Amino acid sequence: MKSLLLTLLLVASAVATSHGTSRSEPYLIHPLRLKSGSGSNGASLIKGINCASWRLGVEAHNIIDWKTVPQECEEYVGNYMLGLQYRQDSQAVTREAYLYAKSLNLSRDGKDIWVFDIDETSLSNLPYYAKHGFGAVPYNATSFNEWVEVGVAPALPESKKLYKKLLSLGINVVFLTGRPLSQKHITASNLNLAGYHTWTKLIVKDVSFTDKTAVEYKSAERRKLEKSGYRIVGNIGDQWSDILGTNTGHRTFKLPDPLYYIS
Ligand SMILES: *[C@@H]1O[C@H](CO)[C@@H](O)[C@H](O)[C@H]1NC(C)=O
Numbered sequence: 279m280k281s282l283l284l285t286l287l288l289v290a291s292a293v294a295t296s297h298g299t300s301r302s303e304p305y306l307i308h309p310l311r312l313k314s315g316s317g318s319n320g321a322s323l324i325k326g327i328n329c330a331s332w333r334l335g336v337e338a339h340n341i342i343d344w345k346t347v348p349q350e351c352e353e354y355v356g357n358y359m360l361g362l363q364y365r366q367d368s369q370a371v372t373r374e375a376y377l378y379a380k381s382l383n384l385s386r387d388g389k390d391i392w393v394f395d396i397d398e399t400s401l402s403n404l405p406y407y408a409k410h411g412f413g414a415v416p417y418n419a420t421s422f423n424e425w426v427e428v429g430v431a432p433a434l435p436e437s438k439k440l441y442k443k444l445l446s447l448g449i450n451v452v453f454l455t456g457r458p459l460s461q462k463h464i465t466a467s468n469l470n471l472a473g474y475h476t477w478t479k480l481i482v483k484d485v486s487f488t489d490k491t492a493v494e495y496k497s498a499e500r501r502k503l504e505k506s507g508y509r510i511v512g513n514i515g516d517q518w519s520d521i522l523g524t525n526t527g528h529r530t531f532k533l534p535d536p537l538y539y540i541s
């Protein structure tokens with residue numbers, strides 16, 4: 279167990295220091311609070327749940343509308359999120375996204391855009407979730423919003439690399455988030471702190487969408503973008519609700535997220 283902890287610490291610090299702007303990011307990904315139990319192969323001690331299979335079901339959108347990570351998978355999800363696999367899975371997504379973007383015949387008229395979700399896509403809330411049971415405890419809006427208001431969420435390293443490459447290809451970025459207007463200012467400052475320095479629009483959720491699903495809200499905002507002449511050449515998010523619905527973009531990319539589900 280000791281060597282596992284050491285490995286996790288090394289991985290966590292490698293993740294924290296292996297990209298350029300870590301010095302400006304005061305929060306590092308915390309090492310997992312280890313409990314005794316199953317190893318990282320996903321086998322759960324509880325009959326009937328293999329946590330790796332659960333995660334695959336979540337990513338494939340076979341398991342939907344779930345409220346929390348199964349209790350017996352907390353340690354598995356923690357290991358996944360803090361370990362190399364999450365980073366590598368994310369890299370596999372952003373690599374495909376870049377190869378696709380590079381193949382496009384772009385107009386360079388400023389109208390080609392790529393839609394980025396924010397939470398668990400551009401910015402990581404892992405420092406928060408590492409202290410709150412990796413999604414295995416019910417969502418607490420009060421404490422989560424307290425964390426958001428501090429504005430120090432680190433960038434997802436692979437997403438930030440993609441962001442920079444897309445900009446250099448001449449694709450503009452639109453951030454489209456379920457965060458409310460009251461958090462727009464802190465979100466902009468957090469994006470800047472994390473190394474996202476430019477965007478065409480930062481769209482936050484208007485109160486008129488309060489009773490709507492994320493699919494409805496994001497579809498409506500993307501429709502507005504297309505109506506005003508933008509071409510959504512790509513769209514990336516960690517939730518299926520980021521990439522389902524209408525006006526989804528010419529291609530969509532789904533980043534891993536076994537922490538929570540938003541419909
Ligand atoms: C790229 O688009 C331009 C403008 O629409 C067109 O003239 C050109 O033939 C296209 N190139 C390729 C390789 O499709």
Ligand SMILES: *[C@@H]1O[C@H](CO)[C@@H](O)[C@H](O)[C@H]1NC(C)=O
Nearest residue numbers: 416417418419420421422424
């Ligand atoms: C939610 O978080 C707030 C702020 O940290 C805390 O005071 C409250 O007790 C939490 N609620 C639950 C149900 O844990």
Ligand SMILES: [Mg+2]
Nearest residue numbers: 395397398516
């Ligand atoms: Mg998200």
